[in-house]
Amino acid sequence: MTSALYDELIAKLRKAHVLGSVGDLLMWDEQVNLPAGSAELRGEQQAVIAQLHHAAISEARVGELVAGLEVGQDGPLDDDARTVVRWARRDHDRATKLPPEFVREKAEQGSRGFHAWAKARAASDFASYAPVLATNLELAKREAAYLGRGDSPYDYMLDKHDPGMSAAIIGPLFAELAEGLAPIVRTITSSGKTPRTLAPFPIEGQRTLLREVTERIGFDYTRGRMDVALHPFSIGSGADNRMTTRYDTPDPLDSLFSAIHEAGHGMYEQGLPREHYHTALGQAAGMGVHESQSRLWENQVGRSRGFWAFFEPRLRELFPTQLADVSSEELYLAINAVEPVVIRTASDEVTYNLHVILRFEIEQKLFSGELAVADLPAAWNATLQRLVGLTPTSDKEGVLQDVHWSDGSFGYFPSYTLGNMVAAQLWTTMVEAKVASDDDFARGDFSKVLDWLHANVHARGKRDTLLELVRRATGRELSPRYLLDYLRARYLPLYT
Amino acid sequence: MTSALYDELIAKLRKAHVLGSVGDLLMWDEQVNLPAGSAELRGEQQAVIAQLHHAAISEARVGELVAGLEVGQDGPLDDDARTVVRWARRDHDRATKLPPEFVREKAEQGSRGFHAWAKARAASDFASYAPVLATNLELAKREAAYLGRGDSPYDYMLDKHDPGMSAAIIGPLFAELAEGLAPIVRTITSSGKTPRTLAPFPIEGQRTLLREVTERIGFDYTRGRMDVALHPFSIGSGADNRMTTRYDTPDPLDSLFSAIHEAGHGMYEQGLPREHYHTALGQAAGMGVHESQSRLWENQVGRSRGFWAFFEPRLRELFPTQLADVSSEELYLAINAVEPVVIRTASDEVTYNLHVILRFEIEQKLFSGELAVADLPAAWNATLQRLVGLTPTSDKEGVLQDVHWSDGSFGYFPSYTLGNMVAAQLWTTMVEAKVASDDDFARGDFSKVLDWLHANVHARGKRDTLLELVRRATGRELSPRYLLDYLRARYLPLYT
Numbered sequence: 001m002t003s004a005l006y007d008e009l010i011a012k013l014r015k016a017h018v019l020g021s022v023g024d025l026l027m028w029d030e031q032v033n034l035p036a037g038s039a040e041l042r043g044e045q046q047a048v049i050a051q052l053h054h055a056a057i058s059e060a061r062v063g064e065l066v067a068g069l070e071v072g073q074d075g076p077l078d079d080d081a082r083t084v085v086r087w088a089r090r091d092h093d094r095a096t097k098l099p100p101e102f103v104r105e106k107a108e109q110g111s112r113g114f115h116a117w118a119k120a121r122a123a124s125d126f127a128s129y130a131p132v133l134a135t136n137l138e139l140a141k142r143e144a145a146y147l148g149r150g151d152s153p154y155d156y157m158l159d160k161h162d163p164g165m166s167a168a169i170i171g172p173l174f175a176e177l178a179e180g181l182a183p184i185v186r187t188i189t190s191s192g193k194t195p196r197t198l199a200p201f202p203i204e205g206q207r208t209l210l211r212e213v214t215e216r217i218g219f220d221y222t223r224g225r226m227d228v229a230l231h232p233f234s235i236g237s238g239a240d241n242r243m244t245t246r247y248d249t250p251d252p253l254d255s256l257f258s259a260i261h262e263a264g265h266g267m268y269e270q271g272l273p274r275e276h277y278h279t280a281l282g283q284a285a286g287m288g289v290h291e292s293q294s295r296l297w298e299n300q301v302g303r304s305r306g307f308w309a310f311f312e313p314r315l316r317e318l319f320p321t322q323l324a325d326v327s328s329e330e331l332y333l334a335i336n337a338v339e340p341v342v343i344r345t346a347s348d349e350v351t352y353n354l355h356v357i358l359r360f361e362i363e364q365k366l367f368s369g370e371l372a373v374a375d376l377p378a379a380w381n382a383t384l385q386r387l388v389g390l391t392p393t394s395d396k397e398g399v400l401q402d403v404h405w406s407d408g409s410f411g412y413f414p415s416y417t418l419g420n421m422v423a424a425q426l427w428t429t430m431v432e433a434k435v436a437s438d439d440d441f442a443r444g445d446f447s448k449v450l451d452w453l454h455a456n457v458h459a460r461g462k463r464d465t466l467l468e469l470v471r472r473a474t475g476r477e478l479s480p481r482y483l484l485d486y487l488r489a490r491y492l493p494l495y496t
Numbered sequence: 497m498t499s500a501l502y503d504e505l506i507a508k509l510r511k512a513h514v515l516g517s518v519g520d521l522l523m524w525d526e527q528v529n530l531p532a533g534s535a536e537l538r539g540e541q542q543a544v545i546a547q548l549h550h551a552a553i554s555e556a557r558v559g560e561l562v563a564g565l566e567v568g569q570d571g572p573l574d575d576d577a578r579t580v581v582r583w584a585r586r587d588h589d590r591a592t593k594l595p596p597e598f599v600r601e602k603a604e605q606g607s608r609g610f611h612a613w614a615k616a617r618a619a620s621d622f623a624s625y626a627p628v629l630a631t632n633l634e635l636a637k638r639e640a641a642y643l644g645r646g647d648s649p650y651d652y653m654l655d656k657h658d659p660g661m662s663a664a665i666i667g668p669l670f671a672e673l674a675e676g677l678a679p680i681v682r683t684i685t686s687s688g689k690t691p692r693t694l695a696p697f698p699i700e701g702q703r704t705l706l707r708e709v710t711e712r713i714g715f716d717y718t719r720g721r722m723d724v725a726l727h728p729f730s731i732g733s734g735a736d737n738r739m740t741t742r743y744d745t746p747d748p749l750d751s752l753f754s755a756i757h758e759a760g761h762g763m764y765e766q767g768l769p770r771e772h773y774h775t776a777l778g779q780a781a782g783m784g785v786h787e788s789q790s791r792l793w794e795n796q797v798g799r800s801r802g803f804w805a806f807f808e809p810r811l812r813e814l815f816p817t818q819l820a821d822v823s824s825e826e827l828y829l830a831i832n833a834v835e836p837v838v839i840r841t842a843s844d845e846v847t848y849n850l851h852v853i854l855r856f857e858i859e860q861k862l863f864s865g866e867l868a869v870a871d872l873p874a875a876w877n878a879t880l881q882r883l884v885g886l887t888p889t890s891d892k893e894g895v896l897q898d899v900h901w902s903d904g905s906f907g908y909f910p911s912y913t914l915g916n917m918v919a920a921q922l923w924t925t926m927v928e929a930k931v932a933s934d935d936d937f938a939r940g941d942f943s944k945v946l947d948w949l950h951a952n953v954h955a956r957g958k959r960d961t962l963l964e965l966v967r968r969a970t971g972r973e974l975s976p977r978y979l980l981d982y983l984r985a986r987y988l989p990l991y992t
Contacts, residue, residue: 018537022522035718045514045521048511049518
């Protein structure tokens with residue numbers, strides 16, 4: 001729709017979006033290109049752009065426009081306009097309801113917290129980190145209160161990452177998932193099957209492979225790039241999407257799978273409606289949905305029989321000596337290796353979710369006060385033992401392993417497993433509709449999957465919450481049983 | 497110094513500088529990284545940042561602060577503060593005295609002009625380009641008038657690139673230079689000596705070589721990078737200096753010399769006082785001085801006997817087959833090849849200046865009205881014949897060869913030759929002081945030259961005009977005779 005107020009709002013959102021995209025580029029460049037001695041200038045650049053971005057979205061006129069449109073001052077809003085205005089309200093409130101002193105305090109504490117965490121982790125010294133966590137918790141609660149969610153600060157945190165989400169929704173889903181995962185993990189670990197460790201692959205071949213694979217599944221390199229950084233990530237809208245990977249890890253397939261993962265994020269951004277990148281209609285629905293896109297390509301597609309029927313010959317062409325004595329079945333088992341470990345980021349597709357469930361349980365108890373910060377290490381280890389059957393040998397390998405809480409990013413972890421559940425549920429629907437099929441994959445054709453995701457996920461922008469989107473795309477309520485069914489179908493035949 | 501007004505001004509200049517540096521990064525990334533399909537977003541990003549940069553420097557408060565400081569409202573200014581305020585005044589006036597409609601008109605005409613030029617050049621069709629040039633001339637005169645220089649628009653254009661410069665200063669210098677060059681060129685072209693054409697060098701070796709060379713002469717890669725782009729350039733302050741080169745030109749030494757050239761620009765930026773990057777005290781004096789730094793490293797140093805005594809063995813190590821039948825003397829002659837051609841950018845160090853003098857003569861006549869735009873091709877060809885002894889076979893190779901005038905960049909060319917003159921004069925002083933010596937170069941030691949430039953050129957920032965800087969650094973007035981002496985000393989022994 002178009003009207004004087006609405007058009008003015010759109011112009012302001014466009015400016016804010018463009019400034020955000022400049023901030024993204026500065027961040028990408030910092031990770032990929034920035035000379036070591038140029039960090040100070042980059043810090044100044046980021047501060048100036050962040051301040052201008054904040055000013056653009058918190059501008060009083062934005063508030064007036066949103067308020068006017070909300071009460072129909074410019075005539076009734078159509079559905080799309082309602083979505084745009086609802087999100088402009090949310091972003092404007094977030095930008096204006098937090099006092100500047102609080103924002104500064106939180107940023108400073110985040111920076112201090114990161115360094116305290118890095119030091120504590122290196123020394124496996126939880127005691128030195130405990131006060132940081134206590135302060136971060138306090139700040140998170142104050143932030144929730146400023147936004148009118150003082151009565152439910154953890155839900156506020158969850159909602160920040162996945163709009164509409166709450167512990168009451170996630171709790172039963174994760175409980176059912178944990179219960180279903182236990183026998184799967186038991187079957188696998190008691191199978192006696194041990195995947196082979198593959199010999200290292202030369203970097204040049206890894207680079208060629210991941211470029212071919214990500215291009216073939218549908219990442220549009222005329223609107224994006226792949227570079228090297230310390231940690232893989234992707235950033236930017238579909239107008240200019242920048243992905244990174246790394247080649248120097250012990251697992252020779254790590255660069256490929258992390259690239260497919262990032263390409264999944266990138267294809268979501270590229271699939272959003274191009275003319276709306278600057279409003280909620282052309283932006284990602286939330287972290288859980290974003291993660292569902294990266295996981296679906298990385299796992300459901302990227303570890304499937306059909307996918308490897310197509311790419312195995314090319315893999316052997318690129319790495320003939322490394323794979324000379326590895327049979328096709330051995331290769332496929334190595335690609336789908338499952339082994340419980342104490343580190344979340346080193347975990348396979350099956351046990352990964354148990355690590356997330358642990359963090360969800362603990363975050364709830366920290367916010368409710370049921371668990372004191374000082375008792376965290378013991379609670380962590382007990383929960384890990386219960387869920388995964390392992391106990392870390394030190395806090396470094398336990399409660400200190402993740403960076404997230406150090407700058408106050410609570411409520412972030414659940415999105416990973418929500419994403420896995422959504423991915424499996426979308427996958428089930430696509431398999432049933434013959435949109436996803438090993439036959440197509442084996443011919444190198446992944447277009448039906450991407451087209452379906454474009455139509456059923458990407459095209460929606462932020463119109464739906466995660467739950468609404470799943471309902472609309474799959475015709476069913478979100479449930480962990482699709483993920484459990486998928487894991488059973490894929491892994492049990494391999495580990496019996 | 498420090499005072500309330502001065503500190504406030506410095507903070508505002510810092511913000512403007514940081515925004516300018518973000519614009520630089522966007523430009524660099526566009527040339528080096530930007531995916532083909534991402535140009536539209538980049539255009540929006542650049543427009544938003546340019547607008548914010550303009551707003552920062554044209555802010556009314558900046559005008560008040562400058563005016564207050566100029567009249568000593570906050571006490572007397574020391575020399576450095578006077579320099580800062582003088583330049584803030586100049587930048588603020590440039591940003592505020594041009595009406596926004598004029599700035600928009602000029603930007604649009606610049607874009608139209610570029611495309612018209614590209615089309616006219618491809619078709620060697622000057623007639624279609626003539627109206628563009630007429631409009632650009634008109635706009636340049638209006639711009640000069642807005643800045644109070646309506647009586648001397650060409651001097652205004654020269655001063656934009658080199659503060660304090662005028663046609664009355666340049667005219668006699670260039671006339672003396674042209675007169676001195678003629679017999680040098682005659683001697684060389686009639687010598688019968690023909691430099692050999694070197695075989696192509698593999699790109700990997702070129703990359704290794706130029707990195708080693710630019711690092712050895714003193715470019716600090718902890719505060720800069722070298723990447724590949726269509727045209728070589730360097731951008732950014734010493735805090736983060738980004739250079740580019742290209743490897744696919746017919747001349748196998750082109751990438752090396754263009755990299756030394758860009759490193760010369762970069763070392764100037766890196767040598768400016770770091771704590772003052774955001775004010776005139778830490779910024780380059782002007783285009784002519786900037787060009788003197790790139791040319792000095794590229795030519796005086798990079799084509800010297802000592803330089804090649806050190807790098808020739810490494811060159812032969814990297815390209816053993818390509819250089820197997822090339823003697824040291826043949827190599828040195830190839831490095832110092834001179835051959836008059838009709839294209840400025842393809843010209844050697846000796847004849848290049850004649851191309852600049854041609855453009856200076858023609859620009860003066862265009863601005864004075866002595867030459868009508870329609871008569872440009874004939875005037876161009878006649879002048880080239882007189883100065884270089886060649887006539888282009890088409891306007892494409894003649895008056896249409898340069899992009900500069902297409903967006904109204906008049907008064908830009910003279911800086912190239914001013915830079916060459918300054919480089920030779922600085923060089924003469926360094927040779928006399930034994931700061932520049934083949935013996936040091938032959939040991940791979942270039943530090944005395946860089947240290948001397950740091951102390952005598954870089955440390956001054958914008959305190960001096962080009963003429964003042966030359967006088968201070970060399971103890972003599974700017975004169976073409978140092979360039980002529982240098983060219984005679986270097987080239988006549990090679991071509992007799």
